[in-house]
């Protein structure tokens with residue numbers, strides 16, 4: 489696990505977008521694992537800029553997203569499909585058919601989860617996974633628990649996640665109580681993982697990545713098993729190291 493600290497989120501995002509751009513230059517049909525949340529937004533803006541400047545092309549890139557709220561269709565403005573379209577896909581030359589986000593409004597969610605897992609496999613696995621960290625240590629929507637799931641599955645959201653994510657909805661009541669998320673193994677099978685963490689609210693989580701043990705009550709600690717992970721954070725998120 490490599491730790492990279494930067495003065496500001498801006499510099500950290502520039503570093504992250506350069507890693508992603510290099511990956512795409514080396515393999516034009518790269519499979520990118522993508523995350524939502526406020527943290528990767530500037531990285532996505534940098535990628536759109538690089539695309540505009542013809543530094544990289546997304547024409548052959550395939551993407552799979554980590555998660556989606558149950559019950560929200562892709563045109564709901566709080567769905568993660570909508571987030572990805574507006575923050576990245578609408579601004580780059582990607583073929584939308586090559587972009588995949590779990591379908592939160594699928595009739596048969598279990599079947600959709602199985603198909604999503606198979607899709608990742610059929611694409612040849614994830615070359616580079618982008619991750620944020622929930623304030624409670626979740627990755628994707630793998631929430632703190634006494635047990636963690638390996639594959640894509642439906643999960644109940646914890647009170648702390650509902651609380652943290654209510655800022656995006658009109659009221660707390662509107663925050664979905666469930667989500668579909670890639671599982672721990674779906675994430676850990678990625679060949680390379682980059683984790684972004686900005687601000688003091690992530691300082692405890694960055695510190696937990698230095699602890700000598702894994703804790704299912706803090707799912708991000710499981711990244712320590714992986715041999716190719718870059719943790720990219722600003723000095724506030726690194727303030728407890």
Ligand code: GLP
Pocket residue numbers: 523524525526527528554555619620621622623627628629649653
């Ligand atoms: C959501 C997503 C996570 C993301 C987290 C952090 O809960 N499911 O994948 O990492 O938000 O969000 P932020 O980057 O806004 O702190």
